[in-house]
Amino acid sequence: MSTAGDHETSRLDDAARAGWLYYVAGNTQDEIARKLGVSRQSAQRLVSLAVSEKLVKVRLDHPIARCMELSHGLVEKFGLASCEVAPSDPGAPAALTGVAQLAAGDIERILKSDHPKIIALGTGRALRASVEQLPKMDCPQHRIVSLLGNMMSDGAATPYNVVIRMADRVNARHYPMPLPVFARSMEEKLLLQQQEAVHNILELARQADVTFVGIGNIGDNAPLLVDGFVSREETRALIKAGAVGEITSWVFDRSGTLIDGLTNDRVASAVLQIAPAKPVIAIAVGILKVEAILAAMRGRLINGLITDEATAEHLLNH
Amino acid sequence: MSTAGDHETSRLDDAARAGWLYYVAGNTQDEIARKLGVSRQSAQRLVSLAVSEKLVKVRLDHPIARCMELSHGLVEKFGLASCEVAPSDPGAPAALTGVAQLAAGDIERILKSDHPKIIALGTGRALRASVEQLPKMDCPQHRIVSLLGNMMSDGAATPYNVVIRMADRVNARHYPMPLPVFARSMEEKLLLQQQEAVHNILELARQADVTFVGIGNIGDNAPLLVDGFVSREETRALIKAGAVGEITSWVFDRSGTLIDGLTNDRVASAVLQIAPAKPVIAIAVGILKVEAILAAMRGRLINGLITDEATAEHLLNH
DNA sequence: CAATTAGACGGGCAATTATTCATTCAGACT
């Protein structure tokens, strides 16, 4: 026993020595092997032992480090395909710029591809801010398609028309949806969607290679309410039905299940797919949205998330 | 200015991201390149930037880590060719075992060589303890030579006969020095050294491929005094002449310069070389010896050191 | 005591990482 213990101890000592020489002193494994009087392979084993025994601890002295941890944690916890967390600037309340830059980076990377892509977009302030961050580009090979209408029921344009703005910037073919966000009734919705142009656009959206959406909360500060798409009474009914969030105006409950009836009967936007095969990336920031984001992840309505540090903390500590 | 700053910042952010993915998440640089949307070379540059900008900090969770730092510090500060520091066991007062094992490891490594080597040995408790740690070996190709006599002036054997003990263990040719440590006078010393055998041994010692010595302090607890080689009066005279330490009974002052006259006139051991070309490694432990070790390093009487943590701390904080 | 087995070792090779070099590109200056 004592012999084995000593043996193990001295092996760990050597591992520590090797780890120190490698990570702190910057020696190569060959040099370590010479200094420790062992073969290079043994030196390699010692270094890797030092790592696997957790003798070496790496710390990253940069605000980004926390973001990476959070992102990693969210990926693990909710089975996301991707997650990016922007640092929250404690000074600036307009926390959008961080995520907007991140999202813009993602979008830009996709646009740089030579292969034609179909990019589907929802709406929302965060998404709009992201598009604003895009540089001028020339991407005629791609198509940008809207997931939902850009009209109020009375025909007025909605304030956050992301598709057209983006197409402006990057010079791509684009397909805004010539529909109101909500039809006046289920029948009207079906009627509208039977138009060939609308039908084509919905089909295009279904084939999208990547989808970016916003997530809205339901309640007093809900985008849908603030922007006048639903009334106070409808909001109350939705809350009573368990609604906590919405994506492209489709309202869902805590488990991420779409609410039956109510406004969902009249939503004209493309249907959400559960556990989509292609990336569906939500851009969403804010403590108010935490419940909605959680629900969307639980229900597999999205498989990617771009958010900020503060929101990510709440999502993980829930 | 603001643009440049932003640019630099975002570059560092990316570097931090890359560093995190590499060191914390264990990604390969290829994966990082894909995730960050840059070329593999750029990913490599980002990782190395994160290192050179000190964003990644590596810590080693093992007592050895401190020893490695101390060793590195001593090498730098005193221009040593090598330095090893054994962990001090706060519980055990007999701090010798740590350094003894280290030294034994060094010696063993040399003995394993197929090329014939000449190993010169001094005396001392630490050196003796090291030899005790040697395993049984069979090394007829090497020669072990003593740097100094193993007799008291009256012909009695000295207690720490390292060479014979070591030769016992490793079965190597050995050359103990058939001389007293101190002759009775300078004339007697010269006479003794003219014997052919002695002359040959001294020449062999001069050619040694590697030399291991102990370092003694001068004073009340000095090995020379305790073991009865010098008298109290001689000790007093030496101290008055500035003596702080000795190696193979050659006494030197604070600057590592050999003291003129006194006992040095009568030392029969091989002369110390200043700034030796081959490794001359001292094995020395203890707060009492700090002054002596410092002096030996200053005077370039040694170019290698094996000591323990506590002693190393004192050497560096001096 | 022989058989078995777990673990370490080193050789060789594939994968990964670091470096060098020529080129490009943006901005500064003439």
Next chain:
DNA sequence: AGTCTGAATGAATAATTGCCCGTCTAATTG
């Protein structure tokens, strides 16, 4: 505008690292 400079980039290549496999050693077991 032309030219220079310095940074950034990608390609090529050199260096380093990680992994697999056959071999050997030592401990365990029957």
